[in-house]
Amino acid sequence: MFGLLLAGAGAVDASGPGLTMVNGLNLAAMPAAGRQWAPWYIKSAAQCQGGKLTPALLAAQGYQESMFNPTIEGPPTQYGTAKGIAQFIDSTWATYEKDADGDGTALGAKDPEDAIMAQGRYMCKLVQDAEKSGYNDDPVRLALAGYNAGWGWVQHYRGVPPIEFARERGQKEGQTYGYVRIIMETAKKWATAIGAGPGVEGLGTGSGPDAVRRAYTQLGVKYSWGGGSPQGPTKGFCDGRNGYLDGSCSASVTAGFDCSSLAQYAWWPSVKLPRTAADQYGATASRPVSKSDLKPGDLVFWSKSGSASSAYHVAIYFGNGNVVHAPRTGKSVTVENMDAAMPKGDYAGATRPGA
Structure with missing residues (x-):
């Protein structure tokens, strides 16, 4: 069986x-x-x-x-x-x-x-x-x-x-x-395919790997639309379309992160990222990264329009084709393959917040 x-x-x-x-x-x-x-x-x-x-x-x-x-x-x-x-x-x-x-x-x-x-x-x-x-x-x-x-x-x-x-x-x-x-x-x-010790420590040093390690500490924390801050998980809110689960406003009773607040939390000690995915792309667009050159800590964006300037989701590149991210309401912060994290066709680009 x-x-x-x-x-x-x-x-x-x-x-x-x-x-x-x-x-x-x-x-x-x-x-x-x-x-x-x-x-x-x-x-x-x-x-x-x-x-x-x-x-x-x-x-x-x-x-x-x-x-x-x-x-x-x-x-x-x-x-x-x-x-x-x-x-x-x-x-x-x-x-x-x-x-x-x-x-x-x-x-x-x-x-x-x-x-x-x-x-x-x-x-x-x-x-x-x-x-x-x-x-x-x-x-x-x-x-x-x-x-x-x-x-x-x-x-x-x-x-x-x-x-x-x-x-x-x-x-x-x-x-x-x-x-x-x-x-x-x-x-x-x-809940993750990457070990808690060597998998993280093996990422190397620098602001990018440090951002990954900081995000990694939040594995299992629930997704909460509008929730999360540079200090950690907080309750979120519903806006008429987002934050609902089974007909009720899950975000208002769930202490957690959404995708962009997790990225903000991860990078905050060294780079003060803005709050939303689109704004985070705007703040880092001067340092684009090709998909073939991604390194731990890089921000990866998805967009329905094909332009990261209107990104609906952001994740933090972990390495080996994986990202750490807060997927959506009802899910938790997790590590998964980048091509499975969001629709593959919505991939819109990546940037490197650190120098």
């Missing part, structure tokens, strides 16, 4: 030695024990319309919950005993269970396929609750906190519980705070 899914997915991208990307999930970066469940994390994320969840995020959460052990049980608590690969307690399982793999429900939360699909449905509901809450944080972070501690604690703190919440003696951070941090960091690593 695993081989059949990969063959039919049409989304396999081998972007480097030993690195295989499937639907945004880097199988080579995952522990071997988790790779067999990759098709189910892909299917589970797809349940949540609008790209609100990613396979890498759900897989990272599964690893944090159980290290991909389908039979594990946690210690008994006042709320019940957490079971299986996604660590459901009975009361929550009763709400989200379905026979996803057609083999019956006798195993309950210890059926890994059923549990992974239920994990996605539960997380999707929590993300929706987070978006409605208006709390000033990424809805995915809030959803993770709700999954770990219960949504009531997220409401109590109006955000992810603080570092001291549920902290035991000798620990640097509380359970929920650490849970959210670790999963978000792991998801970033598992």
